Amino acid sequence: KSSGEGNANGKIILMGEHAVVYGEAAIAFPFQPTHVTAEITEHPYDQLRSGYFVGPLIKAPKSLENIKTLIRQLRHDFTAPPVQITISSTIPAERGMGSSAAVAVAITRAFFDWQNSPVSHETLLKYVNYAEKISHGNPSGIDAAATAGSEPILFQKGAAFETFPINLSAFLIVADTGVKGKTRQTVKAVAQRFEQDKKTTSPLIKELGDLTLKAKQAILNNQARYLGELMNAAQKNLAALQVSDQTLDNLIAVATKNGALGAKLTGGGKGGCMIALAADYTTAKKIATALTNQGAKATWIQELGVYQYA
Numbered sequence: 547k548s549s550g551e552g553n554a555n556g557k558i559i560l561m562g563e564h565a566v567v568y569g570e571a572a573i574a575f576p577f578q579p580t581h582v583t584a585e586i587t588e589h590p591y592d593q594l595r596s597g598y599f600v601g602p603l604i605k606a607p608k609s610l611e612n613i614k615t616l617i618r619q620l621r622h623d624f625t626a627p628p629v630q631i632t633i634s635s636t637i638p639a640e641r642g643m644g645s646s647a648a649v650a651v652a653i654t655r656a657f658f659d660w661q662n663s664p665v666s667h668e669t670l671l672k673y674v675n676y677a678e679k680i681s682h683g684n685p686s687g688i689d690a691a692a693t694a695g696s697e698p699i700l701f702q703k704g705a706a707f708e709t710f711p712i713n714l715s716a717f718l719i720v721a722d723t724g725v726k727g728k729t730r731q732t733v734k735a736v737a738q739r740f741e742q743d744k745k746t747t748s749p750l751i752k753e754l755g756d757l758t759l760k761a762k763q764a765i766l767n768n769q770a771r772y773l774g775e776l777m778n779a780a781q782k783n784l785a786a787l788q789v790s791d792q793t794l795d796n797l798i799a800v801a802t803k804n805g806a807l808g809a810k811l812t813g814g815g816k817g818g819c820m821i822a823l824a825a826d827y828t829t830a831k832k833i834a835t836a837l838t839n840q841g842a843k844a845t846w847i848q849e850l851g852v853y854q855y856a
């Protein structure tokens with residue numbers, strides 16, 4: 547083939563962030579309104595064309611080391627000639643939406659497509675986790691699995707990922723605060739609280755895990771209203787763990803005031819994104835508009851249970 551193409555979607559954490567660090571369950575959700583496409587063609591030397599950088603891959607900044615390593619590995623394994631990689635992405639970086647994993651998924655798929663070779667899910671995740679190790683040090687693999695797939699994933703430390711279908715008819719709104727998420731700092735702050743005051747912190751974390759398991763049932767049983775309540779309850783606990791902030795709280799209040807069934811932060815907190823659930827598209831649109839008016843940098847709406855591609 548003269549060229550190959552691959553894509554991947556963004557992801558959000560629906561429930562269970564932070565608690566998952568303590569062994570509780572969390573649910574990651576593929577988020578298809580944000581996505582990446584990659585194209586690979588043969589080129590005299592390895593070249594990258596992306597929103598961040600255009601030029602020889604060898605000159606790409608350190609932040610793109612994950613892509614350099616991935617391409618080096620793929621070229622080595624296929625004894626393939628140099629390539630041009632063209633990436634276009636609508637996933638904001640550093641918002642907990644899995645942008646680095648999604649780029650690696652799209653590139654790996656494009657490379658295999660170019661080589662006319664089918665790629666198994668397992669092989670795909672192997673390459674992506676290889677790149678993710680460079681981006682994140684010690685990745686759980688959840689971003690790789692969620693950006694490569696089309697079903698929610700329940701994950702828990704030490705257990706295999708479990709996917710399950712979305713039987714829920716509802717709309718998910720994601721809003722970007724415009725501020726980088728602070729996952730590293732918030733995870734550390736929660737650990738300090740946990741050490742200093744186990745008696746109040748531990749039940750909050752345990753309850754977040756229970757809410758996650760109930761959320762899975764709500765998604766399987768098409769209980770949108772109930773899922774909204776569970777999201778609100780999770781946000782209360784996340785706020786009690788002090789990983790929310792004024793900006794997130796404001797956007798969550800705006801979503802609720804405009805008819806959301808539930809709203810919460812997603813991912814590390816203290817910036818990053820918030821999510822809201824709506825029963826119908828009209829309400830989802832109204833919420834998204836209100837969030838934009840209140841300063842959200844970007845908003846997206848996904849109809850749940852309806853997927854465009856796997």
Ligand code: PMV
Pocket residue numbers: 559562563564565566567641642643644727729733812813814815818
């Ligand atoms: O912001 P994200 O999508 O990287 O999610 C962070 C999730 C935490 O539970 C807060 C941390 C973790 O490593 O699981």
